Amino acid sequence: MNKSTTFRKIVGASTLTLAAAIAATSVANAATWRYAHEEYDGDVQDVYAEHFKDYVEENSDHQIQIFEFGQLGESDDIMEQTQNGILQFVNQSPGFTGSLIPEAQIFFIPYLMPTDMDAVVTFFRESEAINEMFPKLYAEQGLELLQMYPEGEMVITLDEKATSPEDLQNKKIRVMTNPLLSETYEAFGATPTPLPWGEVYGALQTNMIDGQENPIFWIESGGLYEVSPNLLFTGHGWFTTAIMANQDFYEGLSEEDQKLVQEAADYAFEKIIDHIDGLADESLAKIKEASDDVTVTKLNDEQIEAFRERAPQVEDAFIEMTGESGKKLLDQFKEDLKEVQNN
Structure with a gap:
């Protein structure tokens, strides 16, 4: 064997070793x-999660494992698991986060948000x-807020027809474990009844409660209209x-992976806005x-006004619960909404 052949073999072996080392490093860095x-499965949060997963997996070696409702417990359970680092990501509504971050209950002040979808989407983009x-408020609880997004207009379901607050008198309406949502239904004349989601269908079926509220896609997919x-x-x-x-997980990521996560959240946001367009009608x-x-029953303007005029007492309760922080947030909300509606 001449020297040049020996050299080529050594170089070739070294190249293979280097390639193997790079591949091993890539696998080791994947998570x-x-x-x-x-x-x-197939509901709005699940669709968002699937788009988030697709983006991450198409643009990195990382994998996303998605857990749907009930697989790891109720909403409170998955939040606790996220705070403890067992889960890296959680999608949770302010209806449950409100007990942890009181200011998140702002979304349950009635008639604060517009009902026009274009205005709602613009608000979430620009507010x-x-x-x-909000990211600062979530950070105080060890959470990196990646994206907030709307799912649909809230609809009340009842055991009988109603058109006024008087019709809701003594009606036991299920609410999430959220103090301000209870204030809303008290203002509407009903008796708010906090229940975890897993108990709602059975409670309606056995007349333990008289109604509940949710977006229409959830009423359909959960079969709530049946009871x-x-x-x-x-x-x-x-x-x-x-x-x-x-x-802690997020801050421990490389700059490249933080950028990946943020881009995945933004990508899924755009996809979910397309998804919910027309979903309520379907x-x-x-x-x-x-x-x-x-x-x-879709209330006319006069009927809506009878409910709307009760909203200020819920605003007062929100400020009482959240103090100066909540007042500043509410003022900014109103300013942002005014700008959206003016434009």
């Missing part, structure tokens, strides 16, 4: 990240309250949710087709 949300103030068939559109708010990461059509017992 499986765990992501839990509050809804079922200073959403994009600058609570009278749908009431009051125009009082939109269901909002948020994806967040364990802050879901309502499915409900009507599935049941002849369903009634749909």
